[in-house]
Amino acid sequence: MRRSRHLQQLVIGTLDRDFAHHAPGLARLNHGSFGSPPIPVQHFQQEMRASWLAAPDEVFFSGRLQAGVADAAAAAAPLILAGSDEVCLVENATVATQTIFNRWMWSFVEGRAKQGEAVLILSVIYGACEFTLRATCGRAGAEIAIVDVPFPNISRDGILEAMERTLKTHRVRFAFLDHISSQPAVEFPIRDMVRLCHKHGVQEVCVDGSHTIGSAQYDVSQVGAEWFFSNLHKWAFAPNTATLLYGMDNLMKNTSHAVVSWNYLQGLKQESLFPGTRDFSAFLSVPAAIEYLNSWRSENGENSEDFCRRRVRESAQMLSDAWGTKLTIPDDMIATQAMVQLPPQLRVKDVPGVPGAGVRAMLREKFQVEAAIGNFGERGNFVRLSYAV
Numbered sequence: 227m228r229r230s231r232h233l234q235q236l237v238i239g240t241l242d243r244d245f246a247h248h249a250p251g252l253a254r255l256n257h258g259s260f261g262s263p264p265i266p267v268q269h270f271q272q273e274m275r276a277s278w279l280a281a282p283d284e285v286f287f288s289g290r291l292q293a294g295v296a297d298a299a300a301a302a303a304p305l306i307l308a309g310s311d312e313v314c315l316v317e318n319a320t321v322a323t324q325t326i327f328n329r330w331m332w333s334f335v336e337g338r339a340k341q342g343e344a345v346l347i348l349s350v351i352y353g354a355c356e357f358t359l360r361a362t363c364g365r366a367g368a369e370i371a372i373v374d375v376p377f378p379n380i381s382r383d384g385i386l387e388a389m390e391r392t393l394k395t396h397r398v399r400f401a402f403l404d405h406i407s408s409q410p411a412v413e414f415p416i417r418d419m420v421r422l423c424h425k426h427g428v429q430e431v432c433v434d435g436s437h438t439i440g441s442a443q444y445d446v447s448q449v450g451a452e453w454f455f456s457n458l459h460k461w462a463f464a465p466n467t468a469t470l471l472y473g474m475d476n477l478m479k480n481t482s483h484a485v486v487s488w489n490y491l492q493g494l495k496q497e498s499l500f501p502g503t504r505d506f507s508a509f510l511s512v513p514a515a516i517e518y519l520n521s522w523r524s525e526n527g528e529n530s531e532d533f534c535r536r537r538v539r540e541s542a543q544m545l546s547d548a549w550g551t552k553l554t555i556p557d558d559m560i561a562t563q564a565m566v567q568l569p570p571q572l573r574v575k576d577v578p579g580v581p582g583a584g585v586r587a588m589l590r591e592k593f594q595v596e597a598a599i600g601n602f603g604e605r606g607n608f609v610r611l612s613y614a615v
Contacts, residue, residue, distance in 0.1 A: 236266050236517050241615060255597040257614035258408065258437055258563050261460040263515065270514035271465045275507040291506060292499040298512040299498075302458060302470045305516065307445045312475055314498035315509045316483070318467040319436045322455035323355045324484035325471070325494070326432045327362040330400045334366035343399040344369040346392060346428070348414075350377065350407040353579060355434060359402065371396040375412070378554035378565065378605055382415045389419060393426040401428045403451075405444065406437040409578040409600055411563035411610050412555060413442060420451045430477075437461070439470065440519055440531055441562040446472055453477070461530065461562060461614060463522075464515035465508040471498075522615065530615050534562040538613035542566050545609070563612045568599075574607035576600055 238244065244264035248254060254262070263271070274294075278285050285291050300310035316322050333339040345359060345368050364370060373392045376384045392398075401423045405416045416433060423431050432453035438444050440461025446454060454472040458464035473481060473494060482490065483497040490497065524533040539557065542564035546553050551567035568574060568585075576584035578600030586599040598610040 236270070236514055236521075238264075238266065238518060238521055251594050253595045253597075255595060256610075256612050258411070258460060258610070258612035259598070260466065261457070261464075262614065263459070263463055263465040263511075264518055267463055267465065267511055267514045267518055271507045271511040274510040275505065278505075278507065286500075294510045295499050295506060296495075298468075298509050299470070299495075301513040301516055302439075302462075305439050305444075305462070306454065306456070306470070306472060307447065308472050309475075311495065312446070312478060313470055313472050314478070314495045315512065316455070316469050316471050316498055316501075317504075318459075318469050319352075319434065319455060319457055320354060320358070321484050322469050322471045323358050323434070324362070325481065326402075326453055327358050328484055329477075329481050330368070330430070331362040331366045333399070334363060334368050339368070339399045340397075341367045342369060342397065344371040344396040346371045346373065346389075346396070346398045346401040346403075346423070348373050348404055348407070349375045350404060350410060350412065351402065352404075352408045352434065352436070355402065363400075368399075369396065371398055375407075377410050377412065377602070378567070378608075380412060380555055380559065382418070382556075382559070385414060386418055386422060389422055393422065393428075398423070398426065398428050399430075401431045403431060403433050405433050405435040405454075406441060406561045406563070408437070409598060409610055410555075410565045410602070410608065411437075411561070411612070412565075413559050413561040416444075416451075417449050420449055424450065436469075437561065437563065441534070442531070458512055458515060459508065461519075461534070462515055463518045463530075464512050468508045468512050468515075524615075531562070533615060534613045535560070538562055538564045538611055541611050541613065545611070562614070563610055565608045565610055568607040568609055570606075572607065574599060574601045578602065 299313050299315045303310050303313045345363050349372050371392050373388050406413045420431050431451040433451045435456035439456040452474050456470050458468040459466045478495050479493040481494045483501050485501040487502045522530050545566045549569045574585050576586050576599040589595040601607050
């Protein structure tokens with residue numbers, strides 16, 4: 227689709243103006259769940275949606291829609307230093323996860339992977355991803371090998387030692403690793419983790435980078451994982467929902483989208499251009515979001531990533547000092563989200579990531595503060611500070 231006048235003249239205003247759609251008086255400290263597109267990007271999305279609604283047949287059958295989606299994916303590729311042929315856009319991390327796990331599932335079903343071989347995951351895997359794994363590879367006969375992440379007393383050496391133990395005691399065929407986990411929020415030494423997997427003969431590694439783009443640097447060639455995906459609607463300012471999915475070239479050509487449609491068996495990149503009728507305006511808005519991400523600067527000249535990483539550390543230290551608790555995650559394992567232990571006398575029943583009538587609901591309803599609260603059992607009770615501009 228044509229380059230919009232909004233993208234040509236995308237103007238960054240004040241935070242109050244660009245995020246004026248936020249509910250007044252609500253402190254949103256849970257950016258990591260749903261993100262928030264700035265108003266200039268929303269305007270771009272509205273134009274993309276209007277263009278489709280005006281003449282959908284012409285937009286589709288002329289190929290302008292597919293070209294626009296391909297161009298949007300290519301615009302996002304430099305964020306992870308990937309080539310345009312190595313990436314595509316999918317709806318969200320759930321679709322990305324399903325796509326990869328479907329591929330691995332068929333390896334077990336068709337006998338390329340053997341019964342008893344394992345898929346390795348971290349104990350902090352996002353719950354929906356674990357359910358997807360059990361519904362696919364698990365039902366196909368794969369063992370699930372879980373690395374116990376030593377939260378809250380975590381360290382780089384500690385996680386690598388835990389991975390080594392698991393890799394030595396299981397026949398691991400595939401590995402699904404978090405770069406920045408959801409809850410607890412931890413930035414892992416992903417390069418070393420991927421290398422350790424390959425050292426032990428793991429065939430394919432997928433990195434869940436749902437929180438990565440806009441929060442941390444990621445170079446696909448340096449990390450070396452066969453697969454990677456990252457949401458663009460979190461710290462990259464895109465509308466809900468758009469996710470960048472990377473695969474090494476031969477894998478992209480021989481993998482199908484989780485939603486099979488007209489481009490079946492043409493490779494993941496081609497299949498992703500039209501997995502059925504839906505609202506593609508979030509995909510088409512990715513170039514505008516990236517322009518906003520690359521252009522935004524704080525009063526001190528920091529980009530969004532540096533600003534958020536600094537501010538979340540300051541905020542975490544402030545709360546930790548006020549509550550008399552201890553920050554246990556090393557500074558170099560904190561990205562744009564930080565875990566702060568709650569006062570020990572506070573009774574917390576909130577299950578991490580699960581809606582309920584606990585402390586989280588009380589903070590929202592009584593104090594207009596939205597923040598992720600979790601009871602991690604004997605590990606303690608924590609709030610996840612999720613910082614964005």
